[in-house]
Amino acid sequence: MRGQATAIALVIACGVASFVSMRAMYLSLLRSQADYYTQHRFADVFVELKRAPDWVAERIRQIPGVAQAETRVVMDVTVDVPGLQEPAVGRMISIPARQAQGLNALFLRQGRYLSPTGGNEVIASEAFAEANKLELGSELRAVINGRWQKLRIVGIALSPEYIYEIRGGGSLFPDNKRFGVLWMSAETLEPALNMKGAFNSIAVSLLPGANEEDVISQMDRELDSYGTLGAYGRSDQVSHRFISDEISQNRITATVIPAIFLAVAALLVHLSFTRLVNTQRSEIAVIKAFGFSNWQVGAHYVEFSLLVAIAGYLLGCGVGWYFGIKLATLYAEFYRFPVLVYRPELHIFFLAALITFVTAIAGAIGAVARAVSLPPAEAMRPEAPSRFRPMIIDKLNMPFISPALRMILRNLERRPLRALASAFAISCSVMIIVVEFGLFDALNRMMEVQFRDIQREDIAVTLNEVHSARTQFELAGLPGVIRSEEFRAVPVRLRFQHRSRKTSILGLRENNELHLIVDDHGNQLSLPLEGIVLSSTLAGLLGVVPGDRLSVEVLEGKRPVRSIVVAATVDELLGTNAYMNLCALNRLMHEDHSISGSLMQVDAGKQEQLYQRLKQLPAVAAVSIKAAAVNSFKETISRSMTLSIGTLIIFASVIAAGMIYNGARITLSERSRELATLRILGFTRREITFILLGEQALLTMVALPFGFVAGYALCAILAIRLQTELYRMPLVVQPASYGLAFLIVLFAAIASGTLVSRRVASLDIVSVLKAGD
Numbered sequence: 001m002r003g004q005a006t007a008i009a010l011v012i013a014c015g016v017a018s019f020v021s022m023r024a025m026y027l028s029l030l031r032s033q034a035d036y037y038t039q040h041r042f043a044d045v046f047v048e049l050k051r052a053p054d055w056v057a058e059r060i061r062q063i064p065g066v067a068q069a070e071t072r073v074v075m076d077v078t079v080d081v082p083g084l085q086e087p088a089v090g091r092m093i094s095i096p097a098r099q100a101q102g103l104n105a106l107f108l109r110q111g112r113y114l115s116p117t118g119g120n121e122v123i124a125s126e127a128f129a130e131a132n133k134l135e136l137g138s139e140l141r142a143v144i145n146g147r148w149q150k151l152r153i154v155g156i157a158l159s160p161e162y163i164y165e166i167r168g169g170g171s172l173f174p175d176n177k178r179f180g181v182l183w184m185s186a187e188t189l190e191p192a193l194n195m196k197g198a199f200n201s202i203a204v205s206l207l208p209g210a211n212e213e214d215v216i217s218q219m220d221r222e223l224d225s226y227g228t229l230g231a232y233g234r235s236d237q238v239s240h241r242f243i244s245d246e247i248s249q250n251r252i253t254a255t256v257i258p259a260i261f262l263a264v265a266a267l268l269v270h271l272s273f274t275r276l277v278n279t280q281r282s283e284i285a286v287i288k289a290f291g292f293s294n295w296q297v298g299a300h301y302v303e304f305s306l307l308v309a310i311a312g313y314l315l316g317c318g319v320g321w322y323f324g325i326k327l328a329t330l331y332a333e334f335y336r337f338p339v340l341v342y343r344p345e346l347h348i349f350f351l352a353a354l355i356t357f358v359t360a361i362a363g364a365i366g367a368v369a370r371a372v373s374l375p376p377a378e379a380m381r382p383e384a385p386s387r388f389r390p391m392i393i394d395k396l397n398m399p400f401i402s403p404a405l406r407m408i409l410r411n412l413e414r415r416p417l418r419a420l421a422s423a424f425a426i427s428c429s430v431m432i433i434v435v436e437f438g439l440f441d442a443l444n445r446m447m448e449v450q451f452r453d454i455q456r457e458d459i460a461v462t463l464n465e466v467h468s469a470r471t472q473f474e475l476a477g478l479p480g481v482i483r484s485e486e487f488r489a490v491p492v493r494l495r496f497q498h499r500s501r502k503t504s505i506l507g508l509r510e511n512n513e514l515h516l517i518v519d520d521h522g523n524q525l526s527l528p529l530e531g532i533v534l535s536s537t538l539a540g541l542l543g544v545v546p547g548d549r550l551s552v553e554v555l556e557g558k559r560p561v562r563s564i565v566v567a568a569t570v571d572e573l574l575g576t577n578a579y580m581n582l583c584a585l586n587r588l589m590h591e592d593h594s595i596s597g598s599l600m601q602v603d604a605g606k607q608e609q610l611y612q613r614l615k616q617l618p619a620v621a622a623v624s625i626k627a628a629a630v631n632s633f634k635e636t637i638s639r640s641m642t643l644s645i646g647t648l649i650i651f652a653s654v655i656a657a658g659m660i661y662n663g664a665r666i667t668l669s670e671r672s673r674e675l676a677t678l679r680i681l682g683f684t685r686r687e688i689t690f691i692l693l694g695e696q697a698l699l700t701m702v703a704l705p706f707g708f709v710a711g712y713a714l715c716a717i718l719a720i721r722l723q724t725e726l727y728r729m730p731l732v733v734q735p736a737s738y739g740l741a742f743l744i745v746l747f748a749a750i751a752s753g754t755l756v757s758r759r760v761a762s763l764d765i766v767s768v769l770k771a772g773d
Contacts, residue, residue, distance in 0.1 A: 001276065003755065004665050007658035008268045009312035012359065014651040015261030016316025016352050021324040022254035023351075024344035028328065029247045032337045033163075040105040041068075042160035043203035044234050045212065047219055048074065050227025050556070051198050060202060063218045065210030070103045071199035073190055076167075076622055079180075080141040080615050081132050085608055087615045088132075088178045089167060089622045090142055092193075093201075094186035095123075103203045104161045106183065107338045111136045111155030114185045121185070123155035127165045127336055128180020142182075144192045146618030151182065158336050159183075164242040165336065167622075172574065172727060174334065175632040178625070229491050229555045230502045243335055245724055252721060257648075260432065262359045264425045264655050265312070268662050269305055269363025271418060275666045277301070277367045294372040301368045302361060309360035313353055320344075320352075323647060330643055334636070422663045422696070423703040429655035429748070430707025430741050431714060436648045437737035438715040443637050445732040446573050451630050453522055457485075457514040457599035458607075461614065464621035466557075469593040471619065476598070478613055480606030485514045486595040488585050494578065495551040496542045502555070503538060505578045507585035514599040517579055519571040520730050529581050531567025537725060538576035539569045554589065562588050573728050653748040660696045661752035693753045700749050707745075708738055 036042070060069045072094045079090035096102070097116040106113075106123065114121050124134060134140075140151045159181065166172070167179045190196045206215060212233050219231040234240050277284070284297060321344065328342035461475060469486070476484035488507035493500055508515055508527055517525040517533060527533065532550065534542070544550065544566050552562045564580075586593055602610055614623050712733055719729040 001272065004268075004272045004662050005308045005311075007662050008265060008272065008308050009315065010654050011261060011265040011268060011658045012309055012312025012356060013316035013319060014654050015258045015265060015359075016313050016356060017320035017323060018261060018651065019254060019258035019352050019355065020317055020320030020344060020348060021327055022250060022257065024320070024324050024342060024348050025327050025331070026247060026250040026254050027345065027348070028340065028342055029243070029250065029331065029335075032340050033243060033247070035339075036160050036163070036337055040107060040160045041101075041103045041205065042234070042240075043070075043103045044206040045204040045215060045219065045231055046201070046234075046237060047204075047223060047231035048201050048229045049223055051195065051200055052223060052226035053198050056222065056226065057199065057202065059222050060204065060219060063215055063222070065207050065215045066204055067207045067210075068103060068205045069202055070204075071202050073186065073193055073195045073199055074201040075144075075189075075193055078143045078615055078617075078620055078623070079182075081134075081177075082138065082140070084132060084177060086178060086611050086625055086628065087620075087623045088180065090128075090140070090180055090182045091167070092142070092144070092189055093181060093183050094189040095183045097185040097187050103205055104159055106155075106157040106159055109156045109158060111153070113155060114183075115154070116185070116187070118152075118154065118185070119188045120150055120152050121154045121188075122151045123157045123183040124153045125162060125165060125181040125336075126156050126158055127174065127176040128182075129153070129156045131176035132180075140182075143615070143618055143620075144189075145194060147192075149192065151184075157183070158338055161237070162239055163335050163337060164239045166238060166242075168238045173629075173632050173636040175628055178628055224559070227556060227559070230493055232502070241724075241726065245726075246335075249722060257432075258355070260428050261651065261655065262355060264428055264659065266359045266363035267421050267425050268658060269308070269360055270366055271421060271666060272662060273301060273305060273364045273367035274370065276304075277370050298368045298372045301364055305360040305364035306357060309356050313356040316356075317349060317352065323643075326643055330640065333639065418663075419699060422659055422699045423706065425659040426656055426700055426703035426745065427707035427710055429652040429659075430704055430745055431710040432648055432652040432655075433741040433744055434708060434711025434733060434737055435714050435718070436645050437740055438711060438733040439718070439729075440637070440641055440645065441732045441734045441737055442715070442719070442729045443641075445730045446727070447630065447633050447637075449518060449520065449522065449573055449730075451626060451633070453518040453524075454516055455514075455626055456516065456601075458602045458626055459600045459610075460597065460624040460626075461600065461620055462489075462597040462622040462624070463595070463619050465619075466591075466594045466596060467619065469595065472595055472598055475600070478600075478610055480603040480610040481600050482603055483514065483601040485509055485512050485599045486582070487515070487597055487599060488582055488594060489596040490585065490589065491555040492578070493553040493555060494538075494542060495553065496544050496548060499542050501538060501541050501576060503576050503578055505532065505552075505580050505585060507580050507582040509582045514601060517570055520573050520728070521571075525568060525570050527579060527581055528567040530584055531565045531580075533568045533570060533579040534566060535572040535575065535577045536569050537572070537728065538578060539566070541576065541725070545569070552588070557589075560590070564588065573730060574726070576725055649744055653744060656700075656745045656748040657752040660700065660749050661755060663696050663699070664693055664753070664756040689757050693756060696753065697749065700745065704742060704745065707741070711741070 054071060057069055057071045060066060073092075074094075075092045077090050077092055079088040081088045095106070095114070097114055108123075109126050111123070114123065122140075128134070129138075134153055134156075136153060136156070138153045140153070141148055142151055143149075162181050164174065165176060165179070165181065166174045190198070204215070204219070206212060216231040216233065220228060223231075235244075288294075288297065324342045324344065328340055332340050463471065466488075472484065472486040475481070486509060490505045490507070491502070492505055493502045506515075510527070510529070512527070517527060519525065525533065532552075534544070539545070542550070546566050546568050548566050550564055550566060552564055554560050554562070580588070583593075611623075614620055715733055716731050719731045722729050
């Protein structure tokens, strides 16, 4: 049983490896997040506003439940990075000139803290510095309050606020080359931004047991007259939400994937040990006759199954440890922790051992019960032959079916449960591959819809404040601009009954071509002249349908409160978005034709000239380049999916190969006498091999469509389970994914069939026929 035991051990090893690596990674992320937050005092509540005097912070500190409140100045500025053609966005954040034990404390990777006398010194985020090959002493240029200012990097650091470093505003993946965080002393940054004695951001930590919602409500009331965008808790902080969603998904994966492998392993153990007991009937009778108890006989087979399981367990622990280290290295590229160590705890190995032993015993229990229940006298006799009667294939009277194929179909019909178990295991391997490639297809579909159908601009320019329509003509006249469409973005809080959500209304001009409203099926929605269009996710959170009237609380300027009708909803894949006609939005705001930025289609030959010009414009707050976003998306997907796809393909191939090999070996052991007789009767070795492997080939072909269906169904379940406010996974499985699953399983089947065919070639006809019943 060396080959069969090896197949079982390998499938168990795959289940244990996936459990150890994924479960330990889940706990490592959870522990790293909790330790980092605690040691560096990650805030509980955040709020951004237009401008408030410093004395207002004391009123925030007096709110019941507030433990600590720290003010700061935060501003996105255009940064000229050496060696980078495009303009980058730097998020300037003020910190005390002397290192203090405050909230969101920095973890210095390199260099030193800011000097009280170093006016142009900054500390750069590690991801930004690595992506642009910036070192200590490197110089940047930034447009701060309309003036170019040189900045010198004296430190490279991490922050619990930017574990996942993205700008926000709908971005899903980091673009560390073109967005980074720069910390500057408050004594230098505040005067440069005309914020001396004032702040525009505050971070708050809460006392144990404090009610977050009450604190947020009171903060909003205190800051209402200072242009607040609305306070929000840690759960809505962009970086925290991404890392928490990833941890939650890891927990689901660490349960589902190992369960599939171990279920197949239990099936393999059951089939193999049932056949083993049948072939050892006489030996069981002899040892029982010599006085061995039923308990001792049963213990023998249980120990045998546990021995195979232990081999798989030990191999799985080693492989799981290795893949866990690889996984931790991959996570460290995206999630910036001071320390992210893959350190599987002892209880994970104990739990894996327990699951492994339960799997082995559950698989062997049927065979053990059969061995225990055999009386010695009955066991001495050969097993009663199967009842041979006309099968369905015989009744159909199809003369064109060859004798070899007829034998295959008869054998499958006589043992339907075994055939179903084999087909189930093979379909599981197909399902795993389809799901993995299906997730890849879903991400590609998201990219196509977002960057091909919706965002048709080449560049999006965001202004530092609201400007008049005259600015649009100036932007349209920049070198290389072929087409330019203005937009207006208004931060708002939408209310309906007792529900509310903070978002931004995007105003687009009539007949716009550079930013379309497209649903998840690629269908375009025309923007109505009046009313508001909401994404289906946002409409669901608010509980509204077209025709309902919303309350719109504007979070900028004079902060008016308006009422507007929901004109339509659209099934979008990204974000909780709201859209209006630009003129209608301007009327809602009681303003003239005002804009927040421009979407541009540009001449590729003049991009460099345009980038240099945009860097020099003080009114430009940020420049988003679609090509860079697409490349970042592809690079992120490639780096993150390659390891998981490769690993699961190998594991799924092990399931398919192990099941096919085991099935063929069991059939060979059961029918060796029949096959030897057929050789005597004139059947060739190729025909004998066809009879033996044809059964497994037929089961594989039957399992494939069921695996395709199961894979699609699991993709549908994951699309629902992985849905968040930030994104929705579309249910897409391309034909190529099914084709790849077919080819991978086919290759595994051929590999295992080759091993079995060698057994057929070495079949000793004389020895088999001499063996007595």
